[in-house]
Amino acid sequence: MTEQSDLQNVPVEADPQPQEVIEVDHSAVTELKSDDIDTTNVSSSLGSKNIDNPGNNLIRPQRTASARTIRIASTEDRKGNIKKHTVYVIECDPSPPGVITVARRYNNFKWLRSFLCEQFPGLFVSPLPPANAMGRFDDSFVEERRQDLERFLNRLEAVKPFAESTAFKMFLSRPETTFVDGTKEVEEEYRNRGEEDKAHALSTLFPDLDEETLNESVHEDEIPKLVEFLGKVDQQMTVLDKSAERLLKHLTFVSKEMDSFSEAFDGLYTAETNYPYKATTERADVRPQFKLWSGYQVQQTDSYYENFFRSLRYEHQDIKALLELFAFHSALYKRYQRVCKAIERWNELDANNTELKPNQEKQKEFDFATRKQVLSLLNIATKIMMKNEIVLVWNSKTSYFRDKIQMFTKIQTDITNKMLASWKNVAVEHNENDSNKEN
16 A cells, blocks of 8 residues: 555745745735636647547546535634644635634645645645744734635635545634544544555546556656746746736835825825915926825735735745656656566566465565555556646636736726826826917
8 A cells, every 4th residue: 555655745846945024914915716718729739539629638626515605704712731823714605514714724734735636636735834933822823814715715625526525625614622633533434444445436526537547658748847837837936926016115115105105295295385485386296196106006915915925925836836746656666667666576576486474475475565556656647647636726716817907908008097097187288388378
């Protein structure tokens, strides 16, 4: 049987530095409930049963019930025996029987994701926001994490196997005081499920994929190339993240300075109106324009944060989760290769008519059974990853980014037009004053 540590949660290198909390006004931020999925332009690593329009061949299991709406309604600070921690109060609509809300710690979310990765190998499990050591009790950080965790739960809810899993149902319904007992019960239920059981469960969820054939090159050619590509994307997005963070700090600084400038100019104009030796010409009253400009900077910063900074961060987290998924494939494929090498040795002994000892016969039988089990899981998991998950995640992120660009464009156009109209009024007034002077 495959050891859990061999297959899941294979660490992917990440930036070890804690993330600095950037204070941003989240009041105008629209929270994401689920991702629209575009299922076109699919590239398949499957064999003879390819379809000319692969977009129609994405086979995520259909839900048997309507999706719940999941909200993290509030957060609370709790004092533990050693240090305090934050809990996130979750409510569902419709709610589980007899449940109004449940409170969960960040580590409880980590357990849920880890268990779903173990139960459903090959499926993309939405990533969690990273754990931060610094600033984790700051209001801005807690609010940001609240929104991210709410998004995480609703992304799980959108996928049938996750939404209907025992682990997710327990997570949304178990009282806080007995949650640890609930995790043990769920883990005990799945403790003895090996590769064959997991493969059967996945084949049941994806019966059409189970009938597909894999290209022989997928494990040693196509997937390594894809992992190399995703690794380069990950590196470039790391650079982009740092640049985006610097830009956000700059825009936040400019917004504050523009507000201070507007107030200072208003103060200057008010003071000058009381000048006892009033000149024949007065300073142009552009206070409304500066106030509008100040509001423009705030809107631009908020729009950048929501439509670029945050969406790019989500996208990068998904890329890292894909790399984690392919790290699972790599570990499983290496296990399969090790078993195949062991069987090659047994075949050589058979070819040489070598008599085996009882314990060797037992090990030989075990190795042959293990190869069959590992291969069954490797095949269906690889089909799911290459035929569904990589396509869905990639198309989802590109369509999501396109939507955000359109939203940013609308906001920028609206506020730019308002600014343009306001400054045009100043130009008109200036021309009228010049005409009056000439007359």
